[in-house]
Amino acid sequence: MFIYPVELSDLKHDVHRNLFQYWNKIRGNRSMPSRKDFEPTEVPNVLKHILMVNVEQATGRYLIRLLGSETVQALGADPTGQYVDSIPVISRVVERCNWIVENKIPYYYQGNVEWSEKNFLEYRSITFPFSDDGETVDIIMAAMVYLFPEST
Known part of the structure; x- marks a missing residue:
């Protein structure tokens, strides 16, 4: 399921709701906030869920800048x-x-x-654009929540 535009009522997990509200707060009346507006200490409960990707304008490529421990666990590797x-x-993520x-x-x-041998896992993700100039997306941030099976 792919939803846009996103409304707070679309989000069922606290991590997503908290980050959505915070992104809107730091965005203010701009179309996108800048990365420098993001203060991790303001949303500490989301940090292990974060994925940050640099958008390289010259090449059109996406460099994984930061990967939270939840995604490292789901992936079974750290591609930072x-x-x-x-x-x-994970090349489908390019789309x-x-x-x-x-x-x-x-x-x-x-x-x-679909990008791990743990393909039985479900996940939910909310993804945000960040821009230093207010026009060009230079950072992509996502919060990934995985539905890990219960341990017995």
Whole structure:
């Protein structure tokens, strides 16, 4: 399921609601906030869920800048510092990166993990654009929530 534009009522998880409200707060009356507006201590409950990707304007590539421990656990690896399109199991994410760079608005996604041998996992993601100049998306931030099976 791919939802845009996103409304607070679309979001069922506290991590997503908190980050959505915070993104809107720091955005103010601009179309997108800048990365420098984001203060991690304001939303500490979301940090292990965060994915940050640098948008390289010259190449059109997406560099994984930061990956929270929840996604590292789901993926079974930490691809921080790698380009999204160089990691075969997550290369589909390029399409969503392209979408947010073009549309410049948040979106919500819900589905099964297709990029891990843990493809039985479901996840939910909210993704936001950030821009230093207010026009060009230079950072993409997502909050990923995984529905891990209960331990017995």
